[in-house]
Amino acid sequence: MSTRTAGSLRTYLLTRVLLFVPQVIVILTIVFVLMRVAPGDPVSVALGGQRSEEELAELRAAAGYDRPIIVQYWEYISGVLRLDFGHTIIDNRSVAEIFAVNGGATLTLTVAAFVVALLLAVPLGLIAGRFRDTPLDGSLRVFGILTYAAPVFFVGLLMQLAFARGLGWLPSSSQASPVVTARVPSQTNIFLVDALLAGDTAAFWNGVQHLVLPAVTLGLLLTGTFMRIIRVNLIQTMRSDYVEAARARGVSETRVVIQHAFRNAMVPFVTILGLQVALLLGGAILTEQTFNWNGIGSQLVRYLDSRDYIAVQGIITLFALAVVTASLLIDIINAIIDPRVRY
């Protein structure tokens, strides 16, 4: 009955969204505990030796570090729920402002890397599955392992050497050329979008050129895993009973591959996508450093260097929330693709 099916999808989605709440609370608690396990209070760790004791005590009181830990925990949680992630200690920026200003670069990079990974992994996975156990498949498998195992910064350096230094095809660092950056007014803090809003196609093109190397570097990290999962699942579904049954009904080969084999191979692939978001964000930190991108990742490294625990706590909270949200989205997508998930 169609109404019942729709109802069960609704029930599933509702349950899944409700589960999001305890998930968030658990992850926030873990972040809080980890940050407090470090010795010393955040203020003295960041500014100790630079200010007088009185000034430090004042700062501690202002930030609430003289209060009991449970009160601090409550303030942290309720702050996050109000989207108040606190203020950094060393330069008194609001963490929310870091997200707003630097988030654009990270978002651009991760989305582009994801697209690169899909563009590479889907066709390569299909080819590997189609020509399985041939030398071509073998070399693709080696390629997959190498891209997964090679450190991101190392791949980034090789890319810079080959395509920026050696061949001179692409710029090696930053989001756009300084002249161009100065020219484009900042509205959304996402450079490519700003360039389009300003109607500056030259600036947009410049931004795209700057994006290629970091996006490919980070994208390659995901490509290996993606490719192998697509390969093995496609091999399986191509041999499945329903694919043979569809052929026996005279369904065209193209339709058999796309509608029956590929779509079913996507189910386990989508499931692991959620887990890959964590890998993607970790890789983004290193990629931003390597390519001198002013994203959240490089901000995290900067605040880590100056031991600004509040900033680090805020950024890690954001990353954790991003991963939890991504897994929620993936579960929803999965429920839409695969009716069996809803029960």
Next chain:
Amino acid sequence: MTEPVLSVQDLRVWYGSERGAVRAVDGVSFDLRPGETLGLVGESGCGKTTLGRGVLGLLPRGAKLDGEVNYGGRNLVTTSRRELQQMRGPELGLIFQEPLTRLNPLLRVSEHFEEALGTHEPDLDKEEIKHRSIEALRAMGIPPTRYRAYPHEFSGGMRQRIMIALALVLRPSFIVADEPTTALDVLVEAQIIRILGDLRRNFDTSLLFITHNLGIVAEACDRVAVMYAGRIVEQGPVTDVFARPQHPYTRELLRSTISLATTGLHYIPGAPPDLIDPPSGCRFHPRCPEAMRMCPQQFPQPVALGPQTVECWLHGPQNLVPEGGQEPLEREEVTVADEA
């Protein structure tokens, strides 16, 4: 007598393997008339399924097909892939053994029907497709309210009936049913057999019914073909073959059936032969209780005995049997090797 819908002549199917060619079907011939059901029986691995798939050109990569499958004035063995694909569904149907895994789990039942009808009858509009599909499902006892459900919402028996409806909605004139009831319980089995029986009465559909259940053959088939090691060793009307089995293998097979009166199980000693390097002459001779000196030497010729056709030297032709060829085969050398 009406012209056969399907006429198979000397069909051969090989599979490539590391040790050499596996001759899964080795020179099989039979005819199928409109509305007729031919039961194909034999042990597991004798080539039944391969024969069924070979007729429809649905063999896996690496299989080689030779001979003639005459259908609608052409030889399906030499027909192009593309043409065969267009014939599969509206002319040639296939019903499978495992109903649980044959429907795409991500697609609604309705989407399966829309795909099948949309592929072969592109002129139909949405309403007509829905109407025809629901009619086909209703005939199988699936209520229209379940039209938009997913495969996992049905039991095994219901899924098999959906598979049959999906094959029938295209109104093929010839269907291969490959052990359609093996995975189902006896009550559902009876239901499916009845449905297939109605089908040939109402639509003149010809059926190649592959099974290892001789009871089903007795009940549902007009004629029966007994297969052993890639050959049809005996075929004829079910009543004749079951009443007067002429081939020793058919006799042994019939003796092996289980009924309520069975007190001890009968089985045929030895195992089905290796199809890469089959026994010389008649392939059944190592296991045959009536083997003669003649049997390992030469392949038996098909002999017509009334309505039946048998490939066995017991029935001649006598002029080909040499002097002393009818003496019993000395066993020692064979049994030890084959039983091992």
